[in-house]
Amino acid sequence: MMMTWAGFWALIGTLGGRADEDGCNRLAVELSARPVLDIRGFAERLSEALYRLDQEKFGTLPVADLTLPDGEPFPQSGDGFLYSRCAVVAAGQSVWESVFFDVDRFAPYTASTCDGEPLLYVSDQAYRLATGEEWDRSTRYCFETFSNRDGWPHLQA
Numbered sequence: 001m002m003m004t005w006a007g008f009w010a011l012i013g014t015l016g017g018r019a020d021e022d023g024c025n026r027l028a029v030e031l032s033a034r035p036v037l038d039i040r041g042f043a044e045r046l047s048e049a050l051y052r053l054d055q056e057k058f059g060t061l062p063v064a065d066l067t068l069p070d071g072e073p074f075p076q077s078g079d080g081f082l083y084s085r086c087a088v089v090a091a092g093q094s095v096w097e098s099v100f101f102d103v104d105r106f107a108p109y110t111a112s113t114c115d116g117e118p119l120l121y122v123s124d125q126a127y128r129l130a131t132g133e134e135w136d137r138s139t140r141y142c143f144e145t146f147s148n149r150d151g152w153p154h155l156q157a
Helices: 005-013 021-032 036-053 078-090 093-099 117-131
Strands: 062-067 073-075
16 A cells, blocks of 8 residues: 555654755655555655646746846756755645645745755665665656646647
């Protein structure tokens, strides 16, 4: 049976709202003590949570704390947008749910100081700790920027 959303969000809650290296390492250790099925379930839920956030309304927000030399907004890069989505997930279920109803709630997570990248590696690290092997994983949902075609309607042919 796949990990429930409640189980996923409970694990995310151990991060204390931030996907920093220390928190993500602790989460990986905690996850590694569980069955491999739970590690896979966590990876599936994480990929789906990130996929659902892969939307134009969030990806076209400028970086919150940067401007171009001419004073214009600084656009998010594809990787930067992925790391912002990770930061939103790490902030917890209530934040993740709220951004869908108010795009302005997503904006602070675009700041250059708000990097959720370490969350991407929790499942891999947990699997390695649990099995001693590298995990060449694939999940049902691709979380790379622009993967959610419904979230980027102007890119559809």
